[in-house]
Amino acid sequence: MWAKATAKIRVKVDIMPGAKSIRWYYLLPLLLLPALALAAPVTAHGSNISYTTGPAVALVAQFDNGEPMAGAQVTIYAPDDPVNPWMTGTCDAEGRFTFMPDPDRPGNWEVQVRQSGHGDIVVIPVGAGMATAAGMGEGVARYAPVMQPVGGVGGYTPLQLLVMGASVVWGCVGTALFFINRK
C-alpha cells in the first residue's frame, strides 16, 4: 500500500516536471513508518497500572513499554476524604506496591502513582463497590482476587494499536495528496 502510494506520486512528478508544488520527497520517509511501528509497537511513554485486590491491594505500575515505574511515589486517598492522602509510599524496583485498605471505609479508593511527571490514577472499589466490580455477591467478592488493567494503552492489542496508528498516518498522507491535487 505504501509503495503504491509513493509510486502514484512519482508518476505525477513525471507528468508535470516543472510543478514545484509537488513535494514528493516527503513521502519517502513514510515507507519506513510501518517498519518502525512493528519494531516497537507499544512504547509510548504513558503509564499502566494494574492491580489485584483481595484482603490487600497489590499494584503493579509500569510505563507502557513494560518498564517498571521503580521508585514511583504512591498516594492513596480514602473514599470519604479525597483531599488529604490516607497513605503515601513508594513502589519497589519492580514497580510493585501493596497496601491494606481499611475495610470499614467501603467505596472507591483512589490511588495515584507518579514519577517524574508521568503517572496515572486508578480507582479501586473496596467493599460493596468491589462486589459490583466483580459481578458477584459481596461476601465472595470481598476476598476474590480481581485483576483489572487500568489506564495506559490497556485494552488494545499491539495489532489494534498498529492499525490505529496506521490509520492516522494514512489520514495525514491522504490530506497531503488532497492538497497536492488541488494545486
Place this chain on the structure above:
Amino acid sequence: MHLPDGILPVTVCAAGYATGGALTWYALRKINRQANPRARVPQAALLTAAFFVASWIHIPVPPTSVHLILNGLLGVLLGYYAVPAILIGLFFQAVMFQHGGLTTLGVNATMMGLPALLAYVLFRLRFLFGRESRAGTGLAGFLGGAGGLALAVLIFYGLLVTTIPATLDIRMERAAITALALAHIPVVLLEGVFTALVVLFLQRVRPDLLDGASGWTPPVPVAAPDPSLPGIRGADEPHA
C-alpha cells in the same frame, strides 16, 4: 515527555489552553498571510504523521528511556505550519494512545510548539553563512533541531518542578524529574544531527523547500486556487 492528565494543577492546564490557543491563532494568522497558504499543507500533513509516529521510537538512556519528539525538525522544515501540525499530532497521540492527555493538550502544544518556532528562527541563522553554504546550513539545522527540543525539555522541567504537590516527597520527585530531563540530552543531540542531515539532503535535492520554510519568498509557480471553488479540480489551470 508528554504531560498526561492528572499531573498538573487545573490552573496550569487552563493557562496551557490559553497559551496554546494564542500560539495557534498567531501561527494560523501568519500562514494565512502567505501568498498561497495551502502550498505547504502537504508537507505539514506528512510531517504531522512523522511527529505522530516518532513518539513510538524509544531510546534507552539508563535508568530510564526516552522517545523522539521531532518538534525542532518540524519547526525547521515547516515554519509556522509546525504549530498546527504539532497540535494535531498531539491530539491523536492523546486520544489514540493516551500519550499525553486532553486536559494537558494546550500545555503540551505550547511546550512543543513554541520551541518549534524558536527552531525556525535558529534555522534562519544559515543566511549568515550564505544560502549555498553547506556547513552553515548543516550547523543551523543542528541548532534548530537541538535547540527546539532543548527548550521544550526546559519548559517541561520548569512546569513539573514548580508544580510538585505537597503530598509527595518533593526532594525525591524533583530528583526523578531532573534525571528524566538530563536523559533527554542524548535525544537533543540526536535530533539535532538528524535535522542537520535532513536539511543537507533537502538542500541538495530541493533547496526551494528550505527557502519556503525560512521566510525566503520563492517564486510562486502557479496562481493560488480560487478559494470559492474548492471542489473543482483544475479550476486554476489555463484552458487549452
